[in-house]
Amino acid sequence: MTDSERAVRPGKRERLVAAACELVYHQGVARTTLADIATAADVPVGNVYYYFKTKEDIIGAVVHAHAQRLTEAVDELERRHRAPKARLTALMHLLAERRDVIARYGCPYGTLCSELAKRAEGSDLLAAPLMRIPLDWAERQFRAMGRPDAHDLAVELVASYHGAATLSGTLGQPQIMAGQARRLERWIETLDPVGDAGSEPSH
Structure with missing residues (x-):
């Protein structure tokens, strides 16, 4: 490993959290062990306990990391698109x-x-x-559209x-997720500021 590679390599805690996020996504919380995480992060198992005392602690860090990514993603949608319909x-x-990764892992x-x-x-x-x-976030977008049923x-x-993601993952069919996303796009376009509160996409 070169000096430049060492300089940009994330710290141990960051590597542990990143590895935990990946492993939990691919194989679930129950099947993921601290030893698995340490190996994937290239961190000695004994060092894990310096950063996380229990598995529950690292799962909490995984949830926090996902929450941060989700927040950043919707914030980016806010920056890129002025209209709430366009954001949705x-x-x-x-x-x-x-769709492909969702069909594989949900x-x-x-x-x-x-x-x-x-x-x-x-x-x-x-x-x-x-x-x-x-x-x-979705409720704020619908409310900005003037919907009383936001x-x-x-x-x-x-x-x-989420239902489409579950079906895609269970059946291994990415087209289910893609098709549902397209249908939801069309549904969003039909909504007006004072539309029918009972208007819902069919399942």
């Missing part, structure tokens, strides 16, 4: 672009939240805030694409 449509484009946020929600006490304290980021529409949107 752009999100659907991103989901369609990720949604990185949805699958993690589902797994955490099945665990013992306190799991909802980790999972719920992560799921609320896209839900609250919350219901946000729930419908998030539930629809």
